[in-house]
Amino acid sequence: MEPIHRLTTESGRVLEVNGEHRLYAATYLTTKEARWRSSNGPKIDVLGWTPVAQLAVKSDTGAWMIAVPSRVAPAAMPSDLSVNEAFVLGALVGDGSISSSKATVALTTPAGEFVDAFITAVEAIGDRVTQYETGTRVATWGVRARPENRIGSGRGARNSCRTRVLLRRVGLMGAKSATKFIPDEVFGSSNEALAAFFGGLFAADGHMQIGKPSGPRSRGASQVTLVTVSERLARDVQEALLRFGVNARLRYRKNLRGGLPSMEGKIYSSWEIAVSTASDVLAFAEVIRVPGKQGQLDLLAERARKALIAKPHGGNVKQWRTRHLNADLRWEKIKSVEMVGTDQTIGNAG
Incomplete structure (x- = not known):
């Protein structure tokens, strides 16, 4: 048994590894004068x-x-997940x-x-979508098997729904908001399918935050964000976006819940994924289409292009991020670095 360290980066x-695990590291000067001289x-x-373990000790040089x-x-060898299946999964997640x-x-x-795109994708899978009343102001769209594909009634009819079979196949059937995740089959899918999954996910739960213009420059944050109560989903999204060279930041948020009297004073914990640098927003917009929010995403992409023209070395991405490194790597x-307990590792097993 040996101590386990949890290392967290700025993004x-x-x-979580043992102290002997080695990472490619560097130091940087921290004083403002030295940093930007x-x-x-x-x-x-x-x-x-x-x-x-050495990274847990303060460095004398920075x-x-x-x-x-x-x-x-x-x-x-990508999975055979189709673009339509991926979009439906993203929307339902x-x-x-x-x-x-x-x-x-x-x-x-x-x-x-967004609903039109969802219906089209569901029908391509072989199911149908019907709207039904739930007593709320927001519409609910049920996915069911087509009449010609139904087998029996009750459980048999539910098992005829191809979308339901798909959810069961990838392990999502039964997942609640706090336990949702990106299935391995999506991680291992083609670039086109993964982009479709993100299109459905961000159409359902994403936000295109556009800073307000003020004078010759834009003021306020302009970014693509996604907020979820599932830490696993948030970390999965951050990791999967790297397929497209999109480096997102993950932030834990802990807020007091308001609104309904039953919620007053309760703690609401969530995780926010943010794509905010000009180069990352542009990389996101180049491959991912977000039905219902595409106009806002196009506006964000246009602002990102202008930022890259004004600052051709990457907009608000600092050049030093990739200095001394091979392609597809960056400094963070x-x-x-904190201790999180002990465990038996490969290095000392036996």
């Missing part, structure tokens, strides 16, 4: 492969950084009712371009 990435950014001293992937390659106790798989969202500052 919210987490790694030239247009080249902070002075970086590369130390190479360094034990995590603050710690480690090299992390900025892009990951697709699977050598974002705002769907997929509890195994429910008679019908359903999506709750107002009518519009270490936010914290």
